[in-house]
Amino acid sequence: MPDEKKKTCFVVQGFGKKTDFRTGRVLDLDASYEVIKDAVEAAGLECIRADAIQHSGVIDKPMYEQILNADLVIADLSTSNVNAAYELGVRHALRPRTTIIVAEKQWHFEFDVNRNAIRTYEHLGPDLGRREAESFSKQLAEAIQTILANEDAVDSPLYTFLPDLNPPALGQPNAPAQPADVAPIVAAAPAAAPTAQTEATLRVLLDQAHGAMTQSDFGTARALFKTVHDMQRGDDARAADPYVVQQMALATYKSEQPTKEAALREAAEMLLTLEPVKTNDSETLGLWGAVHKRLWDLNEQPADLDEAIYAYQKGYSLRNDYYNGINWAYLLNVRAREADEAGRPADAVADFVLARRIRQDVAATCEALLEDAVERDDEHYWILATLWEAAVGLEDEAAAAQWKAKAEAAATAGWMLGSTREQIARLEALLATSPLRHLNA
DSSP states (O other): OOOOOOOEEEEEOOOSEEEETTTTEEEEHHHHHHHHHHHHHHTTOEEEEGGGOOOSSOSHHHHHHHHHHOSEEEEEOGGGOHHHHHHHHHHHHHOSSOEEEEEETTSOOOTTGGGSOEEEEOOSSSSOOHHHHHHHHHHHHHHHHHHHHOTTOOOOHHHHHOTTOOOOOTTOTTOOOOOTTTOOOOOOOOOOOOOTTTTSOHHHHHHHHHHHHHTTOHHHHHHHHHHHHHHHHTTOGGGOOHHHHHHHHHHHHHHTOSOHHHHHHHHHHHHHTTOTTTOOOHHHHHHHHHHHHHHHHHHOOHHHHHHHHHHHHHHHHHHOOHHHHHHHHHHHHHHHHHHHHTTOHHHHHHHHHHHHHHHHHHHHHHHHHTTTOOTTSHHHHHHHHHHHHHHHHTTOHHHHHHHHHHHHHHOSSHHHHHHHHHHHHHHHHHHTSOGGGGGGO
């Protein structure tokens, strides 16, 4: 006899790194998905997320088919994802049972959603720590098995409060009403076969783009991220995923094509769609700062320096983000030099001292983050690189040598180390003439 078809679980969730605007934290939803996927597969189901659906047209049709037909739906509402909340509502309207809600522990539980059972997990940094991942995955796998085994349990609030409601059946508009617990879910006709281009799913394209970034092939990475961006957006500019826009902008300005300045201005145009002046997304602010920092390096236009300082300062203030903090400190040294050369010693001293204090705070943050960082991970490198730069800025030669050695050993891509060395060389040049000399004059 042929094997029984494996049941499916559709995961409603964003992907990539997303900012939780209530807390200012950046969460890696791909890391969350891996834990959810482990639990689903441990329970014997096939796991699917929207970015892995092969399709030849817009994503909406196969996505709604999954929401309707999947044996189980897990909706992750972390970072207050409006799309995930909407799709959860669709599932609750279509199916009376087999829906699980999960969220990161610091997510704000809205009144209507809070009436449902919500299983929480904890991000101990951008992603889950090993112990938390193992614990949550085990608990979720047990919950999946229990829920699928209990055919009488109703978890949709709609069918709980309207028990006489019959769920819809696709393809049977005139079918007689049936009890909720036996209503058939008729599979839709399959979507048209994907073309050669769409055989490469969003996930595959993203993996290829990330691989190109690791190899410093920024032109290829930019093209791949742009393909993902265009596939997601279609004719609706509002459908663009912020994470993809951010990565596309990063790859664009790193490519330096056709020229450094042209690439930076193109990246700035991309980031404008994320409203950097209004946003509370520290990743967007960090990229906006990076673009204008580099434009300042090219042209030394005061407006670019001011824009970069604004972005880094806001990004750091929002969530004590070390990347924004260390770059804010660096640009304060740049502005201190400008003030010193312009004959404004008080302004120069003020910025110089503030830069030192920021580095002290950033170093403390990074040392705490090292406890949960995964070795040989990109995040691990940037924490070490930041500690190296902070030590140089604080003129602590012993600490700088220590963190330099560790950062060099942890670099996962050549461009990372090159970028850090370039920044530190510039910082050392800035520190060569300290405005604090005016205090002894």
